[in-house]
Every structure is written in C-alpha cells, then in structure tokens.
Amino acid sequence: MKPIKKITLTFFLMGFLVCQSQEKQKKANASSPTMGQSSNVKTKRLATTVEPNRKFSYPERELDYLMHIWEGEYDNVEQLDFDKIQLKEGQKAPHERVHASVRQFQNSNFGVGAVYVEEYRNDDPSNITRKCVYQLFPDDTEKAIRVKVFHFEDKTAVLAAGHSFDRISSLTPESEALVEGCEMILRRNGNGFLAKTVDKSCNKSTDGQQTTDYQFGITEDTFEFQEVKYDFGQRSADDEQVSAYQLEKARCFTCMLDFPNDTNGRPTVTKYYIDMYDQGGSFEFEYPDGRQMHFGMRNTWSFGMHRETFVIYIVDKATQKTLIYSWGNPGADRIGFNPGWVRVQCDLKTPGNLKLQQELRPGS
Structure with a gap:
C-alpha cells in the first residue's frame, strides 16, 4: 500500500474511533437533569x-x-x-x-x-x-x-x-x-x-x-x-x-457569593455557589458578623419604569431592610454587585458559565 493511502486510512480510522468515543460519552452523561437543565438527551420531536x-x-x-x-x-x-x-x-x-x-x-x-x-x-x-x-x-x-x-x-x-x-x-x-x-x-x-x-x-x-x-x-x-x-x-x-x-x-442562574478575605492572598473568598431561578429565587445565609440575610432574584414589574426589570437584592432579615440591590434588562444573562462588604455574580446556568466561575475563584 502506498504511503499516502496508508496515512489517509489511518486518519479515517482515528476520526471514526473518536466519534464513537464521543457518542458513548454522551450516552453515559444522559442522566437525570440537575437544577436548571432540561436534559442532556436531545428531546425527540x-x-x-x-x-x-x-x-x-x-x-x-x-x-x-x-x-x-x-x-x-x-x-x-x-x-x-x-x-x-x-x-x-x-x-x-x-x-x-x-x-x-x-x-x-x-x-x-x-x-x-x-x-x-x-x-x-x-x-x-x-x-x-x-x-x-x-x-x-x-x-x-x-x-x-x-x-x-x-x-x-x-x-x-x-x-x-x-x-x-x-x-x-x-x-x-x-x-x-x-x-x-x-x-x-x-x-x-x-x-x-x-x-x-x-x-x-x-x-x-x-x-x-x-x-x-x-x-x-x-x-x-x-x-x-x-x-x-x-x-x-x-x-x-x-x-x-x-x-x-x-x-x-423561569431561567436558572448560577451565583457565587464572595465575602472580604481578612487573611493574606485574594481580597475576597467565595463562600457559596448556588443555583437560583429568576422568578422568585431565594437563598438564606449568615454573614461573617453573624447577621442572617436573604438573597433574592426576581423578574419584577417596575411601576416607575412601566416595564419588567431583572433584580437581585440582599435583605437583613432582622430589620427587613434592603441593604443593596442591582437591576438590569429581563433578558440579561449576567448580573451582580460589589459594594465592598459582599460580592455577588450571577450567570445564566450553562456549562461554559459554570467553568468560568470555577476559574475565577479557584480553590474556594
């Protein structure tokens, strides 16, 4: 067999084996969906x-x-x-x-x-x-x-x-x-x-x-x-x-909550990775000073602007006072705030965004 034909045949077989391996991996990953994911299996039409x-x-x-x-x-x-x-x-x-x-x-x-x-x-x-x-x-x-x-x-x-x-x-x-x-x-x-x-x-x-x-x-x-x-x-x-x-x-977002880091190294440390829906999602947590807080996410009607607004906010549960909030367009795929005492970043839950967040806060 000529060398060129041998090389062509080798590449063909390698490509075939890679495709077969990927198909098997897809099937292996086709388990039940986690929060915010419909299914890893393509829905039959x-x-x-x-x-x-x-x-x-x-x-x-x-x-x-x-x-x-x-x-x-x-x-x-x-x-x-x-x-x-x-x-x-x-x-x-x-x-x-x-x-x-x-x-x-x-x-x-x-x-x-x-x-x-x-x-x-x-x-x-x-x-x-x-x-x-x-x-x-x-x-x-x-x-x-x-x-x-x-x-x-x-x-x-x-x-x-x-x-x-x-x-x-x-x-x-x-x-x-x-x-x-x-x-x-x-x-x-x-x-x-x-x-x-x-x-x-x-x-x-x-x-x-x-x-x-x-x-x-x-x-x-x-x-x-x-x-x-x-x-x-x-x-x-x-x-x-x-x-x-x-x-x-509702759409599912994956969020990370960072607190100031008093030790040497990075200025903040990620305390929580959480999943939340933009229709009334909520998460209760304790701030480092002991205060109990409520973190919420809404696509809510803004009477002042006469339109829907995408909002995240933190409430002090003891006083019921809103400590901070941030807003954007309802279709936004990212939202956050950083007033200094807490840092919050929420991204639409996709494999790419999950990987991005883990890379932003390695080891936390």
Missing part, C-alpha cells in the same frame, strides 16, 4: 417518529410545536405581588405561591407526546400538590390534541428533590403507581393552547354536589391553570371562583 416524507396533519403539527415550547420551570411569584396590591382590607389573598416543573417524559411506554408535571406550593418543595403524566395524542376528528391524565399515588417530589427520573422510567399507563384522571381536549388559543376537561362532571366533590373543570393554558413563556367550579351542573357564581394561576417561565 414528532417529526422523527413518522415517515419523513409523509405530510403532517394539523393536530400533529400542533403537538410537535407544543412539545417544543412546554418544557421548563414556571412560577407565579409576580402574580402574588399584584394580588397583594389589589387586596382590600379583610380580604384573603386569592392565590398561593406555585412552582411547576415540566419535562418531556422520555419513556416509550407513553409515546413521544407525553410530559411529566410536578407542582409544589408556598415555596416548599415537599408540599407537592400535582404530580402527573400527560399523554398527548393528535386527534384528527376533533382537529385538536387529546390528553390522557395519569396521577401518581405517591406525591413524593422527584424534580424538586433533585432525584433521578430512573424512579419512574419503567412505568406504563397500566402501572399500579398511577391513577387515570379526567380526559382533556387541548386546542389552539391565540398564540398558545388551552386544555379543558371533556366531562365536566368528572372531578366530583365528596358529596357529589360540586364538580371541577380543571383547565390549563400554555404559551412559549407562560403556564396557567384554573379550577372552574360547578354546582349541580351549573357554573358557580364569579365571586365563588378563583381566577387562573398565572406562572411565568
């Missing part, structure tokens, strides 16, 4: 599961788009602020704090069109109020998407507790761990989707007199839900209804 040359039906196209936008973290912390402003004396706040996590359910037993939804309330990850799988099918007759709902008997947190999806990956729609709920129909609604219970008498109260129509809506940046009450088949009066819960999609 509907287009990859049908004949590539076949024309999609309208419901198939809608399902494909829905699966593309729905996954993420959602929180209604901003809604609570507006509730508080509008409350009259003696009135009870209409909504609780709700955080929802939505992940595409990578399980062939449920098909490609399935998502896992986990909700907790009052900023308590152990207070799980909804834990279910939505199995979605394109319905050509209805020109919509049909939804089968499967509730988990066990309401123990999975995503909120940072547990692996391996716990539920082997489930099927027939699993004893699941209870089938009310079927729903999901249709296009403006720039998003709205799902309603098919049988309004499906969710009954204990005495059977009251029923609930659970509805939810999805857009690219929001997730809303409402329980519409009925008495003896008639929709209850407006003053007996609770308006929809309005959750906004």
Whole structure:
C-alpha cells in the first residue's frame, strides 16, 4: 500500500474511533437533569417518529410545536405581588405561591407526546400538590390534541428533590403507581393552547354536589391553570371562583457569593455557589458578623419604569431592610454587585458559565 493511502486510512480510522468515543460519552452523561437543565438527551420531536416524507396533519403539527415550547420551570411569584396590591382590607389573598416543573417524559411506554408535571406550593418543595403524566395524542376528528391524565399515588417530589427520573422510567399507563384522571381536549388559543376537561362532571366533590373543570393554558413563556367550579351542573357564581394561576417561565442562574478575605492572598473568598431561578429565587445565609440575610432574584414589574426589570437584592432579615440591590434588562444573562462588604455574580446556568466561575475563584 502506498504511503499516502496508508496515512489517509489511518486518519479515517482515528476520526471514526473518536466519534464513537464521543457518542458513548454522551450516552453515559444522559442522566437525570440537575437544577436548571432540561436534559442532556436531545428531546425527540414528532417529526422523527413518522415517515419523513409523509405530510403532517394539523393536530400533529400542533403537538410537535407544543412539545417544543412546554418544557421548563414556571412560577407565579409576580402574580402574588399584584394580588397583594389589589387586596382590600379583610380580604384573603386569592392565590398561593406555585412552582411547576415540566419535562418531556422520555419513556416509550407513553409515546413521544407525553410530559411529566410536578407542582409544589408556598415555596416548599415537599408540599407537592400535582404530580402527573400527560399523554398527548393528535386527534384528527376533533382537529385538536387529546390528553390522557395519569396521577401518581405517591406525591413524593422527584424534580424538586433533585432525584433521578430512573424512579419512574419503567412505568406504563397500566402501572399500579398511577391513577387515570379526567380526559382533556387541548386546542389552539391565540398564540398558545388551552386544555379543558371533556366531562365536566368528572372531578366530583365528596358529596357529589360540586364538580371541577380543571383547565390549563400554555404559551412559549407562560403556564396557567384554573379550577372552574360547578354546582349541580351549573357554573358557580364569579365571586365563588378563583381566577387562573398565572406562572411565568423561569431561567436558572448560577451565583457565587464572595465575602472580604481578612487573611493574606485574594481580597475576597467565595463562600457559596448556588443555583437560583429568576422568578422568585431565594437563598438564606449568615454573614461573617453573624447577621442572617436573604438573597433574592426576581423578574419584577417596575411601576416607575412601566416595564419588567431583572433584580437581585440582599435583605437583613432582622430589620427587613434592603441593604443593596442591582437591576438590569429581563433578558440579561449576567448580573451582580460589589459594594465592598459582599460580592455577588450571577450567570445564566450553562456549562461554559459554570467553568468560568470555577476559574475565577479557584480553590474556594
């Protein structure tokens, strides 16, 4: 064999082996997602599961788009602020704090069109109020998407507790761990989707007199839900209804908190590396002098500027006084402050930013 051919063949084999090694590494890393990460596995789209040359039906196209936008973290912390402003004396706040996590359910037993939804309330990850799988099918007759709902008997947190999806990956729609709920129909609604219970008498109260129509809506940046009450088949009066819960999609940031360093060497030392969501993320910590402090992150409405503002801040818990804050545009991927007594840097959580932060503060 000629030398040139030998060299060409050698490079070809080396390239092939490197590609194979990288593929194996990708599969090995495809574990359950950590906070702020959806998955290391590329999410399947509907287009990859049908004949590539076949024309999609309208419901198939809608399902494909829905699966593309729905996954993420959602929180209604901003809604609570507006509730508080509008409350009259003696009135009870209409909504609780709700955080929802939505992940595409990578399980062939449920098909490609399935998502896992986990909700907790009052900023308590152990207070799980909804834990279910939505199995979605394109319905050509209805020109919509049909939804089968499967509730988990066990309401123990999975995503909120940072547990692996391996716990539920082997489930099927027939699993004893699941209870089938009310079927729903999901249709296009403006720039998003709205799902309603098919049988309004499906969710009954204990005495059977009251029923609930659970509805939810999805857009690219929001997730809303409402329980519409009925008495003896008639929709209850407006003053007996609770308006929809309005959750906004959250982004995860990784932050480092630095304190002044009294010893020789670097002027500051990184005390904490933390992950926070920009929709009401919070972290409690103790300052070196013993004071208890609250570090928060918000995408909040600025009444003075009439727009949303991305804010981080520190509050002294004893006095409830805001000691420092910083603001920027809602779409910013980095924010921080350094008044001298503390240094905070928050970056949108990506592998590159994580590496950058570790390099900025080696050994801390």
